[in-house]
Amino acid sequence: MLPALILFAFFVWEPLLESVRLSMYHAKGVQLLDFAWFENYADVFRHPDFWPAIRNTFLYIFWSLILGFWIPIIIASLLTEVVHFKGLFRTGIYFPNIVPGISGVMLWGFMFRPGKTGVLNILLGHLGIDPQLWLTNPHLTIPLIVLTMTWKAAGSTALVYMAGISSINPELYEAASIDGAKPFQRFLHITLPGILSLGKMLLILQIISVFQILYEPLVMTNGGPNNASISIMQLVYKYAFEDFNYPMAAALSVLICLILGVLTMVYFRVTKKADD
Amino acid sequence: MFFKKYRKKTEGAIRFYDLHSPGTRFATVLIFLAAVVFLVIALFPMFWVAVSGFKDIQELRLTTSILPKSFDINSYVKTWNDFKFGKYYLNSFISVAGGVVCALLFNGTIAYVLAILKPRGHKVVFALVMWSLLIPPTTGIVALFVNIKRIGLTGSFLPLWLSMGANAFWVVLFKQFFEGLPREYFEAAQLDGCSDWRMFWNIVLPLSKPILMVVAIFAVTAAWSDFLLPYLVLSGSGKETVMVRLFNFRTAIKHTDVDLIRAIVFSVIPPTIIFAIFQKQITQGIAAGGIKG
Numbered sequence: 001m002l003p004a005l006i007l008f009a010f011f012v013w014e015p016l017l018e019s020v021r022l023s024m025y026h027a028k029g030v031q032l033l034d035f036a037w038f039e040n041y042a043d044v045f046r047h048p049d050f051w052p053a054i055r056n057t058f059l060y061i062f063w064s065l066i067l068g069f070w071i072p073i074i075i076a077s078l079l080t081e082v083v084h085f086k087g088l089f090r091t092g093i094y095f096p097n098i099v100p101g102i103s104g105v106m107l108w109g110f111m112f113r114p115g116k117t118g119v120l121n122i123l124l125g126h127l128g129i130d131p132q133l134w135l136t137n138p139h140l141t142i143p144l145i146v147l148t149m150t151w152k153a154a155g156s157t158a159l160v161y162m163a164g165i166s167s168i169n170p171e172l173y174e175a176a177s178i179d180g181a182k183p184f185q186r187f188l189h190i191t192l193p194g195i196l197s198l199g200k201m202l203l204i205l206q207i208i209s210v211f212q213i214l215y216e217p218l219v220m221t222n223g224g225p226n227n228a229s230i231s232i233m234q235l236v237y238k239y240a241f242e243d244f245n246y247p248m249a250a251a252l253s254v255l256i257c258l259i260l261g262v263l264t265m266v267y268f269r270v271t272k273k274a275d276d
Numbered sequence: 277m278f279f280k281k282y283r284k285k286t287e288g289a290i291r292f293y294d295l296h297s298p299g300t301r302f303a304t305v306l307i308f309l310a311a312v313v314f315l316v317i318a319l320f321p322m323f324w325v326a327v328s329g330f331k332d333i334q335e336l337r338l339t340t341s342i343l344p345k346s347f348d349i350n351s352y353v354k355t356w357n358d359f360k361f362g363k364y365y366l367n368s369f370i371s372v373a374g375g376v377v378c379a380l381l382f383n384g385t386i387a388y389v390l391a392i393l394k395p396r397g398h399k400v401v402f403a404l405v406m407w408s409l410l411i412p413p414t415t416g417i418v419a420l421f422v423n424i425k426r427i428g429l430t431g432s433f434l435p436l437w438l439s440m441g442a443n444a445f446w447v448v449l450f451k452q453f454f455e456g457l458p459r460e461y462f463e464a465a466q467l468d469g470c471s472d473w474r475m476f477w478n479i480v481l482p483l484s485k486p487i488l489m490v491v492a493i494f495a496v497t498a499a500w501s502d503f504l505l506p507y508l509v510l511s512g513s514g515k516e517t518v519m520v521r522l523f524n525f526r527t528a529i530k531h532t533d534v535d536l537i538r539a540i541v542f543s544v545i546p547p548t549i550i551f552a553i554f555q556k557q558i559t560q561g562i563a564a565g566g567i568k569g
Contacts, residue, residue, distance in 0.1 A: 004386035005401065007378075007442040012408040015416030015423065022419055075314055080288035081304065082311045083281045091555050092315040094562070098551045099322065100501035102519050103543045106536065107321050110328075119324055122340045155318060159562045166287045177291065183300055187289040212414045215503065219526060233414055240418045241508065249418045257415045264410060 016257070023251035040251040052227045053235045056142065057211060060231060063146040064210045069203060072154045076161035077191060090162075093155040101152070105219045108148040109135075112220075135221050138228035145216045145229060157202060161195055168194040204267045208260055232256055279304070322544065329355075329538040336534055355538040359531070361518070367510075368500060368517040368546075374437035375499035376492050382441030383491065384484075387450030388476050392462055402451075409444040414504070421508050431513035436506055440499055446491050449561075453487040454480065490561040493554050497547050518543050 023040050044050060079089055096104065111119045112134035121131040135141050168190065176186045214233040217223055223230030232252065240249035279301065282292045294300045328336060330344040330351055356362070389395065390402050429435050457480070465475045481488070503519045510516050516524070522543050525536050551558060 004382040004441060007382055007438055011439050011442040012411060015419035018419035019416060078307050078310050081290050081307045083285055089311050089315055090559055093318045094559055096318050098497060098547045099544055100519060102503050102522050103540045106540055107325055111321055117337060117340060156562050159559055170286050183289045183294050191289055246418055246422055253415045253418055
């Protein structure tokens with residue numbers, strides 16, 4: 001067990017403490033120079049990209065609540081009612097999940113190509129709709145990136161919900177039908193409440209993961225157009241691995257960690273109240 | 277016929293006896309069609325990439341047809357050779373193989389200790405491990421990279437292998453499984469004076485094939501798809517993995533869009549094969565684990 005503990009320490013716990021230490025120093029490359037108090041934090045707040053990145057990150061979360069949270073529930077509810085080709089549907093909707101992250105976003109880059117030969121524009125063309133700008137339209141950038149993430153993740157989340165639905169006691173449905181409840185009423189009053197607690201758990205996990213969104217804007221738009229899609233994690237990436245300003249990147253990481261800590265605590269509070 | 281199969285349905289809201297109403301019949305057909313639409317959305321992008329890899333650059337840029345004019349495998353072979361994908365595949369395989377060994381060995385042993393041996397303080401350790409489930413993995417990446425750089429492990433596969441050995445989710449999967457094993461075996465083995473290590477190798481591991489399989493599959497796909505740490509650690513060392521190479525297409529100029537499309541296909545082939553072979557274990561593992569792998 002000791003070696004495994006050392007690994008956890010090296011890869012998970014120590015970096016967290018090291019981030020805090022690093023964020024309070026001036027540094028040249030990886031060499032620490034002198035103690036800087038909170039100067040790096042001040043730099044983070046003063047940086048012109050900081051507030052757009054914060055705003056965007058919350059926009060990502062907002063859209064992922066609208067699209068990413070509901071779509072798996074809808075898929076799971078519908079697929080549960082399907083009896084033909086069950087295995088094919090399950091395997092098929094899970095497939096995007098095994099596409100590696102970078103490949104997936106590059107793939108959607110082609111889908112969203114503006115101009116007549118972009119894949120989605122070709123498809124729209126068959127329906128007689130004019131070519132769209134897609135990602136280069138600053139109002140659509142974030143929702144489309146969220147859609148890409150949803151494409152990738154929805155299948156596996158839907159499988160979790162489907163497992164949840166099949167563990168609901170079938171007698172509940174029988175009893176409801178005897179009382180004259182229509183299928184849709186049974187869905188509203190038995191299926192949905194049955195996956196409520198699962199949904200709460202997946203919701204917080206989703207917020208935590210969307211908060212750290214990095215590859216998608218990095219690869220698809222590089223934060224553009226004009227900072228319309230830059231995320232906080234992307235800012236960390238930029239400070240650390242493009243500007244080599246590790247302390248500033250560490251300071252921002254610590255801030256992200258704090259925000260996520262607060263969100264997690266709020267979540268535990270809320271669910272506790274709801275359970276009482 | 278279409279509705280006959282609903283006789284055996286025991287999950288979800290609609291049951292066979294609901295189908296006497298035409299509205300419900302209509303709804304089930306609609307639901308089936310919706311499922312087909314979801315399936316097409318899930319599969320179409322990969323289908324498009326796979327067939328577009330056969331196009332040449334003129335065809336990709338100028339025509340609006342989905343299917344290529346001809347299916348000539350040589351276009352794929354050319355990109356494979358031009359960009360030396362054989363080398364990157366080899367690098368990725370090395371990184372994946374070591375990662376899987378570490379994932380099984382380290383996460384397995386810590387779970388074994390926590391679930392079966394339970395020495396003093398095991399609760400504290402488990403709490404710490406559970407906490408790392410909540411710690412967002414990317415927030416420590418800067419400090420982790422700085423540490424790796426300080427001890428001079430950049431350009432080596434070692435940090436990538438070892439990083440697979442510290443995954444709290446896999447520890448939890450192992451622990452749950454070990455706790456479900458019959459305790460009598462371990463008590464008997466301890467009475468016979470079996471050492472902790474021998475008990476792990478000779479009793480626990482042979483009983484744990486299903487969970488070893490699940491974690492190994494997860495570890496293979498995770499190690500293959502992992503990007504940020506390999507990118508930071510391996511860039512410029514000649515040991516770049518397929519994912520790192522793919523990302524570098526973003527900035528490199530000496531390629532065309534069709535090369536990139538084929539590179540995407542290359543990066544997706546190995547996980548697809550794994551998935552095709554082990555789809556049952558994967559989908560069941562997801563459902564049982566309750567968390568995305």
